[in-house]
Amino acid sequence: MSAVTIIGFGRLGSAIARGVLRSGTLQAADMVAVDADPARMAEAKAAGLRTMPIEQALTEACRVLVAVKPQAFGTVTAHRARLHANTTVISVMAGWSRAAIARELGATHVIRAMPTVAATVGASTTALSMGAEVPATEADFARTLFGAIGPVIEIDEAHLDAATACGASGVAYACLFIEAMEAAATRMGVPAEAARAFAVSAAEGAAAAWRHGQVPPAELRASVTSPAGTTAAALAVLQQGGFESLLERAAIAARDRARELGVR
Template identity: 40%
Template sequence: MSESVLKSLSGPVVLLGAGKMGGAMLEGWLKLGLPAGKAVVLDPNLPADAAAALAARGVAVNPALADIPAPSVLLLAVKPQVAPDALPPLAPLVGAGTLVVSIMAGRTLAFMSAIFGAGAAIVRSIPNTPAAIGRGVSVCVPGANVSAAQRDLASALLGAIGIVEWIDDEALMDAATAVSGSGPAYAFLLAEVMAQAGAAAGLPPELAARIARATVAGAGALMDQSDLPAATLRQNVTSPGGTTAAALGVLMNETAGFGPLMVEAVAAATRRGKELAG
């Protein structure tokens, strides 16, 4: 599905910003069959060697805006703080058949509609960092003018870097970002504090760090490959009265345990997302 959608585009896919996330997406599109000649990269900060490598593959790099054919997609992958300056020059590119997809944190559909026009078809999305290895999560909300076909196109584009989930209420975007966008940091912190706890219990710090990292990564891979709920997987590794049960008795404390802390953390991230959106 994704491959056929990308191969059938009439106009180019214009990528604004080819940093880590944008670059990962571009590589995913090319692997899925997007012809290199239909990819356009706009990034004045792209290193010369990276620009030359893309150009050698047939990707257009920083052409004059007037030379870009009417795009099928304009994907916005720049940092949100540069958006007020970087987006307006691209407004003439957005025609009736153009889908605008944003992966900028905090920039709302209304913000982008004010730049590209009230009739523009816009999808707002936020991927997370595992997209760099094709294991990301992208949560998307469609604007009012996005057709079913354009929604499928957005799914194909974002599906190149992981799974895609849709919500209909933009007000939920901050909560989704707090869970999935910020979520990898929570997993990294878990490995970090597990290592510190292991060292405090007497393990050599380097060994504690290695086994904590491998344990978090392995548990994540097991959960990914299993159809069982996370709670069931947890129960399956917890013997009554055993060592895991003793540890979970602390971590699952109803007032001071991991659950209440995570609720508080996600709420804080959600509030901050609303503040940044402004």
């Protein structure tokens, strides 16, 4: 029996499988992949995973990782009769609550995870949510699985939409910051390639100093901001323009939209 059956070997499902293989957490033969797209099935097979039709995969699974788009979940629940009630279901789908997944699949143990797109480079911070009914071995498996693609933070499901608004969606806000910085540098005459390098390193440098050097962002910012200096001039413009409150409003909008789209 395989350790995990991945339903949906797309961007995220395949990134998790690659992370798991890279970390040595599981062997390729421990994983089964199912995808509606034959090209993705071929990719999984080439990586050494076993592939099979969804009907057989659900029948044989002791654990499934649901990594299809939320709107495609119906094509999985159509086969719910194949799934054993005690099969652990781990879902990375946005919006579908643990209760709704349990109801639609007739599953008893449901875990939700929200990784980020940086899973593809092993740099995702995954928000993980599970109830007390999940057996300890299954909870540990989920921690190990997502630990293969980066740090894991356990969180109450009530806060998962907000965590997604700041984590998984936050990657997009950081991209917008980099794009805007690059554009500003280019407009000031910095050659295009250099403009991109400086913009990326501004974001990367701040994060790396915090992660590796443990210098809190506020402290790092203060250390590069001389009174009445150049950085102070820029920060004054950002703060007068409402940078922090704009970011908060953006995150709230993402959280509220997730609540609207969610299936409880």
